[in-house]
Amino acid sequence: MASEHDVGSGAFAVGIYLTFSEFSFKNESISVAFQANPTELCICNKERIIVEAIKEIAKSIDFDPYRYRKDFPVLEQMIHGMPLVYLDNAATTQKPNAVINTIVNYYKRDNANVHRAIHQLGERATLAFEEARKKIAAFINAPSSRQIIFTRGTTESINLVASAWGEKFISEGDEIILTEMEHHSNLVPWQLLAKKVGAKLKFIPFTESGVLDFEVFERILSNRTRLVAITSMSNVFGTINPIKRITRMAKDRGIPVLLDGAQSVPHLPTDVQILDCDFLAFSGHKMLGPTGIGVLYAKINYLENMRPYQGGGEMIQSVWLERSTWNEIPHKFEAGTPNIAGAIAFGAAIDYLNRIGMSQITLYEQELTTYALNRMSEIDEIVIYGNAPERGGVISFNLGDIHPHDLSHFLDQQGIAVRAGHHCAQPIMRKLDIAATTRASFYFYNTKEEIDYLVDKLKEALKFFSP
Numbered sequence: 001m002a003s004e005h006d007v008g009s010g011a012f013a014v015g016i017y018l019t020f021s022e023f024s025f026k027n028e029s030i031s032v033a034f035q036a037n038p039t040e041l042c043i044c045n046k047e048r049i050i051v052e053a054i055k056e057i058a059k060s061i062d063f064d065p066y067r068y069r070k071d072f073p074v075l076e077q078m079i080h081g082m083p084l085v086y087l088d089n090a091a092t093t094q095k096p097n098a099v100i101n102t103i104v105n106y107y108k109r110d111n112a113n114v115h116r117a118i119h120q121l122g123e124r125a126t127l128a129f130e131e132a133r134k135k136i137a138a139f140i141n142a143p144s145s146r147q148i149i150f151t152r153g154t155t156e157s158i159n160l161v162a163s164a165w166g167e168k169f170i171s172e173g174d175e176i177i178l179t180e181m182e183h184h185s186n187l188v189p190w191q192l193l194a195k196k197v198g199a200k201l202k203f204i205p206f207t208e209s210g211v212l213d214f215e216v217f218e219r220i221l222s223n224r225t226r227l228v229a230i231t232s233m234s235n236v237f238g239t240i241n242p243i244k245r246i247t248r249m250a251k252d253r254g255i256p257v258l259l260d261g262a263q264s265v266p267h268l269p270t271d272v273q274i275l276d277c278d279f280l281a282f283s284g285h286k287m288l289g290p291t292g293i294g295v296l297y298a299k300i301n302y303l304e305n306m307r308p309y310q311g312g313g314e315m316i317q318s319v320w321l322e323r324s325t326w327n328e329i330p331h332k333f334e335a336g337t338p339n340i341a342g343a344i345a346f347g348a349a350i351d352y353l354n355r356i357g358m359s360q361i362t363l364y365e366q367e368l369t370t371y372a373l374n375r376m377s378e379i380d381e382i383v384i385y386g387n388a389p390e391r392g393g394v395i396s397f398n399l400g401d402i403h404p405h406d407l408s409h410f411l412d413q414q415g416i417a418v419r420a421g422h423h424c425a426q427p428i429m430r431k432l433d434i435a436a437t438t439r440a441s442f443y444f445y446n447t448k449e450e451i452d453y454l455v456d457k458l459k460e461a462l463k464f465f466s467p
Ligand SMILES: Cc1ncc(COP(=O)(O)O)c(C=O)c1O
Pocket: 090, 091, 152, 153, 154, 155, 156, 183, 185, 186, 231, 233, 234, 235, 260, 262, 263, 283
């Protein structure tokens, strides 16, 4: 029987970035209270969400990561004589055989360029490429696969919006609201744009717990705000931001919202229609897919009004010596030969995640993260950064005065892969007045046993580095 907490997590998982207080479940009566706005979810098929939540909660009790681990050949190896414990999933995830074989089979049997050739291989490659687009659209509940633009990843997706939309619609004196917890990928493109067009950047600060300060957000929204660009899950604190609340506040003022979904889409069920975001950027490699492939989702009216991003083959309709006209979306934004194998393999990754169920993944990762936080807090010398009530499986910490690089090297000697550094979020480090952190980040194939092993080795590290 699931505990009250489990049921809450399930509701949260399927509620998709709604806070616990907005979406609270009662186990026995299955009553649902939408405290903030009882009617809000009706427009988004409330019943479907509730039924899915209950089904997924029931399934989650049986979640067995060992069942999936055997699909990941990389996890079977020894590192420095120890079994690999891979806890760097926020940087990139490992790939299952289903994804690896898709790439191999594509190159062995179907390799051809897309949308051009009339021959068999060309048709097969085009069909598989466009099928992948459809799978990704369905995965985030995009109304149409035309709204899925293939890019190299989150970074390129955000740059695409800054360039193709921002340069056209943002001008001198306009304001763009970001947060202080952004990855450089959702900061630097806006700095470049602001400099180019004379716009201003404004920032929602984070509190000591690593959550956003909504009072400031409310204050800095103005009639000059042209965009709110925000991470849906912090790659440092693990904080899951209440996106629905953010989009609601922005939409009340007619302001579009861009979500950096690099950390959230791989771990949480994502429904762009519920979230009501205008742009969503994410990367294949953080969700079992290959590197070099990612997605920009956008609402149709934005895509239709945006300038092309890059010029070249595929993105044109007609070309004269002096001028050109543009292809239809999504092709207008996909100049040149795309990462065909990458897109098709991303589709295979989506199939794999769907077979497990995203709500199941969220629930299991919540359980694993709570377990890890509890076990790590046994160590007095540990400082964990961020303790948001809604958080994902990313834990940044420091251990005594051991430098994160030294700790990471020590753990590597024990077979444990974690990340040490500023995690491409230097402004966070500056505000916390630290140079770096060590970061452990989980995916559904991680186990409690691995967390126990990490905690044992952290305790050993303290002894090893003590003077
Ligand atoms: C929150 C966040 N945004 C953006 C990115 C950039 O993703 P990519 O390097 O795949 O473009 C990352 C990568 O770590 C991230 O964690």
